[in-house]
Amino acid sequence: MTGIRLGQLMEEASQHLPDVDLADAAWAAAVEQRARHRRAVLRGVAGVAAAALAVGVLVTRDQPEADRVTPAPAPATSPSPVATDRATDGTLLVQAPQAADEARLPLLATHLPAEIALDRAPTPLAQLGQGALTRINAAYLRQDAGGSYRPVLLAQDGRLVDPGLSLRDTTDAEGNAAAPLDRAAIAQDGSAIAFAQPGEVVLFEIPGAAARRIAVPDPTLQRVGWTAGDSGLVARSDTQSWFVDVGTGTATRLSGRAAPSHYEIVAGGGPGGSPRLLTWDAFGRGTGQEVLPAPLDGVYTNTISNIVGWAAAGVYLNDPGSTREYQGILAVQADKPSSRRLLVFGDATARTKGCCVPLGWLSGHQLLFQSSGSQGSWVLVWDITSGQVSRVSRVAGGAPGGANAVAVSFP
Amino acid sequence: MRAETDAEFAEYVRARQQQFLRAAYLVCGDAHLAEDLLQQALVKLALRWDKIRGEHPDAFVRRVLFRDAISAWRRTRREHVGLDETGYAAGSPQLTPLPGAVVPGADDRVEDRVGDRIDLVRALMHLTAKQRAVLVLRYFEDRSEAETADLLGVSVGTVKSQTSAALARLRTIAPNLEPSLSGREPS
Numbered sequence: 330m331t332g333i334r335l336g337q338l339m340e341e342a343s344q345h346l347p348d349v350d351l352a353d354a355a356w357a358a359a360v361e362q363r364a365r366h367r368r369a370v371l372r373g374v375a376g377v378a379a380a381a382l383a384v385g386v387l388v389t390r391d392q393p394e395a396d397r398v399t400p401a402p403a404p405a406t407s408p409s410p411v412a413t414d415r416a417t418d419g420t421l422l423v424q425a426p427q428a429a430d431e432a433r434l435p436l437l438a439t440h441l442p443a444e445i446a447l448d449r450a451p452t453p454l455a456q457l458g459q460g461a462l463t464r465i466n467a468a469y470l471r472q473d474a475g476g477s478y479r480p481v482l483l484a485q486d487g488r489l490v491d492p493g494l495s496l497r498d499t500t501d502a503e504g505n506a507a508a509p510l511d512r513a514a515i516a517q518d519g520s521a522i523a524f525a526q527p528g529e530v531v532l533f534e535i536p537g538a539a540a541r542r543i544a545v546p547d548p549t550l551q552r553v554g555w556t557a558g559d560s561g562l563v564a565r566s567d568t569q570s571w572f573v574d575v576g577t578g579t580a581t582r583l584s585g586r587a588a589p590s591h592y593e594i595v596a597g598g599g600p601g602g603s604p605r606l607l608t609w610d611a612f613g614r615g616t617g618q619e620v621l622p623a624p625l626d627g628v629y630t631n632t633i634s635n636i637v638g639w640a641a642a643g644v645y646l647n648d649p650g651s652t653r654e655y656q657g658i659l660a661v662q663a664d665k666p667s668s669r670r671l672l673v674f675g676d677a678t679a680r681t682k683g684c685c686v687p688l689g690w691l692s693g694h695q696l697l698f699q700s701s702g703s704q705g706s707w708v709l710v711w712d713i714t715s716g717q718v719s720r721v722s723r724v725a726g727g728a729p730g731g732a733n734a735v736a737v738s739f740p
Numbered sequence: 741m742r743a744e745t746d747a748e749f750a751e752y753v754r755a756r757q758q759q760f761l762r763a764a765y766l767v768c769g770d771a772h773l774a775e776d777l778l779q780q781a782l783v784k785l786a787l788r789w790d791k792i793r794g795e796h797p798d799a800f801v802r803r804v805l806f807r808d809a810i811s812a813w814r815r816t817r818r819e820h821v822g823l824d825e826t827g828y829a830a831g832s833p834q835l836t837p838l839p840g841a842v843v844p845g846a847d848d849r850v851e852d853r854v855g856d857r858i859d860l861v862r863a864l865m866h867l868t869a870k871q872r873a874v875l876v877l878r879y880f881e882d883r884s885e886a887e888t889a890d891l892l893g894v895s896v897g898t899v900k901s902q903t904s905a906a907l908a909r910l911r912t913i914a915p916n917l918e919p920s921l922s923g924r925e926p927s
Binding site: 336340343344346347349350351352354355357358360503504505506682702 | 741742743745746749750753754757758761762763765766770771772773774775776778779782783784785786787811860861868869875876879880882917
């Protein structure tokens with residue numbers, strides 16, 4: 330009998346889960362959330378009152394108080410010593426801060442705000458007028474009641490802007506749906522953002538505030554990202570890759586697989602199944618590969634590379650050991666393999682699988698990444714020279730498990 | 741909202757949390773993510789506890805938990821697209837869990853049923869998130885088709901078709917589960 334037997338199997342398949350007691354933590358989080366909401370309402374009331382007082386003397390300020398980002402309240406702390414070790418293959422292992430400590434990491438001022446509030450209402454672009462946007466620093470998606478996605482753009486001046494786009498899920502050949510935001514969606518100079526959609530790529534150009542739809546004859550497109558130097562887009566599904574020329578608005582199918590970044594870390598294919606570092610040109614075509622000794626057996630993100638040859642990706646480790654340190658971010662400089670280093674994320678109980686996703690390079694040696702877990706979600710920066718991890722933005726208001734994904738541009 | 745945990749809330753959560761955690765795990769396939777999702781659902785419950793305590797907290801938690809689990813899996817999966825050895829996601833089922841995935845009973849070779857439940861967990865991960873949610877609500881939570889449809893915000897027809905498609909896919913992916921998948925459908 331399907332119901333009884335399948336139900337029994339499900340019972341047995343889940344009986345290993347440890348006992349949890351979430352009552353007090355859930356209640357405390359709700360109390361904190363309500364207090365935060367109350368403070369936000371009070372800030373809004375104060376903002377309206379201040380605006381009413383100022384209206385007689387200041388009429389040129391065009392940035393509503395409610396749209397601006399608020400700084401994170403936690404004070405910055407001094408950098409703490411970085412714990413390092415060496416893997417047997419020589420990879421430098423750098424211990425990441427505990428998830429519970431991320432809120433207290435030193436705050437680094439960047440082009441991103443101290444808080445990215447996913448549940449804050451953006452201003453419709455139509456209300457801002459022509460030329461209001463010149464570039465964007467970040468983007469994320471809000472899902473409306475009907476299931477459609479509305480991109481929200483974080484403008485250079487800190488405003489949250491709704492460009493008026495409506496997107497739907499991407500769907501693979503097996504019918505699995507996914508949200509249409511790729512970490513490499515924003516052009517490196519922040520002048521455009523692209524979204525994969527079934528059978529097309531939607532391109533939104535910031536300076537002209539214009540959306541274009543470029544047909545790509547593949548109903549199962551999954552990802553789209555900018556190639557090195559913003560030369561174009563590489564779009565791909567599970568089985569096909571395309572180069573999208575944004576100048577002519579045409580898509581050309583590539584003969585093999587392709588990648589938007591200049592370098593790509595892959596888990597196997599080398600001697601004895603060892604990892605490799607692949608090289609791609611500005612049109613998404615492969616130009617070379619080399620063996621990459623590193624203690625990994627899985628790669629769970631796109632690779633993000635920069636102009637001085639560093640490449641970084643989220644990876645699963647091949648020897649988690651007894652500490653349950655099974656994931657990290659690997660960084661390597663292409664012309665100097667001995668430079669490879671791995672930021673290792675421990676305390677697995679506080680982190681989700683695939684917790685930490687590289688977003689972009691803040692500079693030649695500073696990697697932005699998003700960390701998500703039970704303690705919250707943060708945009709952090711890893712200085713690969715010093716090993717130090719700093720706090721950039723708190724990502725507030727999203728659902729757990731990756732629904733708070735943010736894409737960023739380069740500063 | 742008082743700072744100390746409401747006693748009735750704590751009693752309810754402690755009575756139900758393990759079952760909900762297991763259901764979330766069966767849908768999302770990740771023990772840590774399941775705990776995150778349940779915690780998030782319970783926070784939402786706590787925020788509405790004064791209103792919901794006298795109504796149907798189970799239905800509220802299930803609605804939030806299953807819908808968030810479906811969304812979370814979609815987004816988590818997105819980070820993994822196209823990332824196998826050749827750079828493409830596997831087109832056909834490969835019953836190999838990602839590193840770090842919890843595989844219950846993986847070291848236990850004693851009983852045949854252990855193999856079945858390992859295959860079940862692996863096979864479930866090859867269904868769509870919505871198909872898993874339907875199966876878990878129908879067979880693990882023992883909800884009716886109408887209640888499953890209401891909880892997931894879909895029609896009864898969708899529940900029927902998703903159940904049928906999911907069972908057919910399980911038979912293909914894990915033929916050894918056939919004895920558990922054939923026979924009478926639940927009411």
